[in-house]
Amino acid sequence: MSNYHIKHLEEYFQVYRKSVRNPEGFWEEVAEEHFLWRKKWNSVLEWDFSKPEIKWFDGAKLNITENCIDRHLSIRGDKTAILFEPNDPNEPAEHITYHQLHERVCRYANVLKDQGVEKGDRVVIYLPMIPDLAIAVLACARIGAVHSVVFAGFSSTALATRINDCGAKMVLTSDGSYRGSKAIDLKGIVDEALKQCPDVKSVLVSKRTGSEINMKEGRDQWVQPLLDKAYADCSPVVMDSEDPLFILYTSGSTGRPKGMVHTTGGYMVYTAYTFKNVFQYKEEDIYWCTADIGWITGHSYIVYGPLANGATTVMFEGVPSYPDFGRFWDVVQKHKVTQFYTAPTAIRALAKENLDFVTKYDLSSLKVLGTVGEPINEEAWHWYNDHVGDKKCPIVDTWWQTETGGILISPIPYSTPTKPTYATLPMPGIQPALMDENGKEIKGNQVDGRLCIKFPWPSIARTIWGNHERYKDTYFSAIEGKYFTGDGALRDEVGYYRITGRVDDVIIVSGHNLGTAPIEDAINEHPAVAESAIVGFPHDIKGNALYGYIILKETGEYRNRENLAKEINQLITEHIGPIAKLDKIQFVPGLPKTRSGKIMRRILRKIASKDTSNLGDTSTLLNPEVVEQIMKESL
Ligand code: PRX
Numbered sequence: 001m002s003n004y005h006i007k008h009l010e011e012y013f014q015v016y017r018k019s020v021r022n023p024e025g026f027w028e029e030v031a032e033e034h035f036l037w038r039k040k041w042n043s044v045l046e047w048d049f050s051k052p053e054i055k056w057f058d059g060a061k062l063n064i065t066e067n068c069i070d071r072h073l074s075i076r077g078d079k080t081a082i083l084f085e086p087n088d089p090n091e092p093a094e095h096i097t098y099h100q101l102h103e104r105v106c107r108y109a110n111v112l113k114d115q116g117v118e119k120g121d122r123v124v125i126y127l128p129m130i131p132d133l134a135i136a137v138l139a140c141a142r143i144g145a146v147h148s149v150v151f152a153g154f155s156s157t158a159l160a161t162r163i164n165d166c167g168a169k170m171v172l173t174s175d176g177s178y179r180g181s182k183a184i185d186l187k188g189i190v191d192e193a194l195k196q197c198p199d200v201k202s203v204l205v206s207k208r209t210g211s212e213i214n215m216k217e218g219r220d221q222w223v224q225p226l227l228d229k230a231y232a233d234c235s236p237v238v239m240d241s242e243d244p245l246f247i248l249y250t251s252g253s254t255g256r257p258k259g260m261v262h263t264t265g266g267y268m269v270y271t272a273y274t275f276k277n278v279f280q281y282k283e284e285d286i287y288w289c290t291a292d293i294g295w296i297t298g299h300s301y302i303v304y305g306p307l308a309n310g311a312t313t314v315m316f317e318g319v320p321s322y323p324d325f326g327r328f329w330d331v332v333q334k335h336k337v338t339q340f341y342t343a344p345t346a347i348r349a350l351a352k353e354n355l356d357f358v359t360k361y362d363l364s365s366l367k368v369l370g371t372v373g374e375p376i377n378e379e380a381w382h383w384y385n386d387h388v389g390d391k392k393c394p395i396v397d398t399w400w401q402t403e404t405g406g407i408l409i410s411p412i413p414y415s416t417p418t419k420p421t422y423a424t425l426p427m428p429g430i431q432p433a434l435m436d437e438n439g440k441e442i443k444g445n446q447v448d449g450r451l452c453i454k455f456p457w458p459s460i461a462r463t464i465w466g467n468h469e470r471y472k473d474t475y476f477s478a479i480e481g482k483y484f485t486g487d488g489a490l491r492d493e494v495g496y497y498r499i500t501g502r503v504d505d506v507i508i509v510s511g512h513n514l515g516t517a518p519i520e521d522a523i524n525e526h527p528a529v530a531e532s533a534i535v536g537f538p539h540d541i542k543g544n545a546l547y548g549y550i551i552l553k554e555t556g557e558y559r560n561r562e563n564l565a566k567e568i569n570q571l572i573t574e575h576i577g578p579i580a581k582l583d584k585i586q587f588v589p590g591l592p593k594t595r596s597g598k599i600m601r602r603i604l605r606k607i608a609s610k611d612t613s614n615l616g617d618t619s620t621l622l623n624p625e626v627v628e629q630i631m632k633e634s635l
Contacts, residue, residue: 004034006277009415012425019428020455026429027056027458031269035308036071037062038238041265047456049483052476055242056266056458063236064245064268065105065142068307070236072098076283080312083286084131085331087178087318093335096131098310101138104131104227106234108139111226115202117170119144119237122247124168126150126159126190128177129317132206132223133293134303136172141245144237148247148259151294152177152184154577156192158257162249163197166259166465170202172223176209180322187213194219241265247465248296250402251515252474253486253505259465260402266458267300268308270406274427275305278396279339279368280413286365288314289341290328296402297372300459301341305406320346326357329388333361340388341370341398343511344380348541351383358387368413370396373511374543375499381420399423399499401485402513403475405459408432409497422498431455434491439479448490450503452482505601507536509544512579516601519546519582522575523568528552533591533599534582537608545583547608549630552587561587584608584635590626603627607634 006012019026024044031037031044042059069081077099084094096104117123123145127133133149140147148166150159163171171194177184187205191214194200204223205215215221239245245264249257275281287306291297293315306313314335320328328350332340350357369389376384376397385395394413400406408430409423416424426432434442434449442449460483464471478484488500502508505516516534523532530551536544550568565585572580592600603615612631618624 004030004273004276006412006415006428009417012412012415012428015428016426020431023429023455027269030273031057031265034272035062035269036067041241045456049456049476049481052472054456054460054462056263056456057241057269060241060265061238062241062265062268063142063239064264064304064308065138066236067268067272068138068304069098069102069105072310073102076310079310081307082131082134083312083314083335085314085316085318085335087180087322089323089327089330094131101135103232104135105138105142106232107227107230108135108223109142109234110230111204111223112139112145112170113143113234114226114230115170115204117143117145119239120146120244121170122146122148122166122168124148124150124159124163124166124171126152126171126173126186127206128152128174128186128208129292129315130174130206130208131315132172132174134315137246137293137299137303142234142236144239144243146244146247148249149294149299150249151292152186153292153294153579155574156189157196157575158577159189160193160196161256162259163193163200165249165256166247167199169199170204171200172204172206174206174208175213176211178209178317180319183209183211185211185213191216239264242462246299248299248402250296251506251513251518253515254517255470257515257518258467258470258474260461261463261465262405262459263462266460267405268304270457270459271300271305272308274407274410275301275311276309277412277427278398278407278410279341279370281306281309281311281339283310285338285367286312286314286335287339287341288316288331288335288337289370290316290320290346291341291343291372296405297341300406320350324357325350325353326361329358329361329363332363332366336365338365339368339370340366341372343373344371344376345374345510345542347371347376347380347384348543351380352541355387363388363390366393368396369393370398372398372400374508375501376421378420385420394418397421397423399487399497403461404457405461406457408453408457409499419492419496422492422496424496426497427457429455429457432489432497433482434489435479435482445491445493445495448488448500450479451485451487451489451497451499452479453485454482456483507534507544507546509536509546509579510542514546514576514580518576519572519580522572522580523548523550525575526564526568526571528554528564529568531591533601533604535601535605535608537584537605539583546580547584547586547604547635548582549586549588549591549604551590586630586633586635588626588630588633590623592627592630593622594620595622604630607631610634
């Protein structure tokens, strides 16, 4: 049992050593003792990073919803599984017990079956943070359909791209969504997207805002009447451990978004295990992760990880600033939240406001605080520690990725001494390595390099949907025999890891992973634009913001640069979503390029960050005069 729940540092080291010496034995023990399998595996792990092929618990049979719901019914059926806190604080919270969750998931699963959804079919879910989102996710898993949740802040074009990429025939959405004081016309966005998705035959609509929407005859149906009629029990489809559970899209540095495929058995074991340890979860806790289920954090640590442990997981529909900047703390006090998990960008935004927004609430229920999604700066860390945690709650700075499925590097609270800005130590089973430019491992401490993982863990993504070659190229080709994360990291004198940021062209803005290429593609659609390059620059709240360098085709026609900048941001909003808007736009006569025609983003990054004292090696630069001019006119 001690393998499953680490309680002090010495135990962590023991468990870690064991997990590295014998990973198969370690994970087999965890899997055997804590989960419900219809049939055990033939082999714990088969892997070959050169193909790459990774299989965990191959041959085992299970259904993840049986683990997340059914097996809790006899022991904690009346316990709250999902605690829904609406956008409007005056609307009552909804406590959905495990019994009720079972019934609602079963009904939803039966509706999906009635609509012809079968095992292996992809279903796109474009829903706001309302209970139907979690229920729809679990309903898909119940019948073996592969869910692909698209964050409901993405634009119609981004939604259409994802629907078409995964070949979904069904979309689940709502009439609208609330975001603070605003209501958003989600169904309108779906209608727009579906103009480009001829294969979608059916759309099920949850009612949330009650706004007038268009229902297309023969395609769109309100889901509630169907749920009311559906049978309240649905036996789970028995899945293979390696059957796909979901596809979740993430930005790449180039090209289209990558549909990361996560499979069933390993993902379940790893997310449940890390949830238990990273949050030191105990039966009576009220756990709250503020992420959206449209991101991996929500999949693993709002839905699957907590429910697999029989936890009460808070689902929050709103935003941190509505009705005022005290909303998070109001919710913590109201529900006596014990673990609180959020993004550094939210902490930075709240730390800028009056401290009264925090101090007027009783936060004494809190035991563990967490962050995820981007590096946390020292100032934000201390504000979180001092004012939210009252210096009594360990902060878990959890490093991981959509691709990793679960947390890979994080302190274990009350075991690992924390250190501001450090994600600290690897989880059991995780073998990090730092590599130099030539792909050689850098051993020892007080070093930095590119972060790789040497050995598979159960929740690693198995492929990119429809493009295994790209999966291989992106993650397994940069450094032979290892999974390459795309991040840089340093290891301090005691072996703690600190993530220093992306080493590729992905930019993390407010914790959202954005690729430069799709943004540049959107900008380049503007008739006045000849070429563009996007880089990140440091921003107080967002961590990074976007700086666009844009070459115009013709200056005469577009004299009003301000309007042009607005039009460009509008295009980005339409193609990707408002999260990808540029904070600064500089119109430039040219872009710094190498002789082979590659844009030297390193130089652009330095200019955007106002760090031009040393531009580094510019000997391969084709057009140094352009750099001079860009620097002179920089914003
Ligand atoms: O650069 C790292 C950063 O977020 C990237 C992964 O983004 P995404 O797939 O959207 O998943 C975010 C939620 C798991 C990583 O490559 N990142 C994530 N967590 C941290 C982080 N950077 C620093 N510290 C973290 N704790």
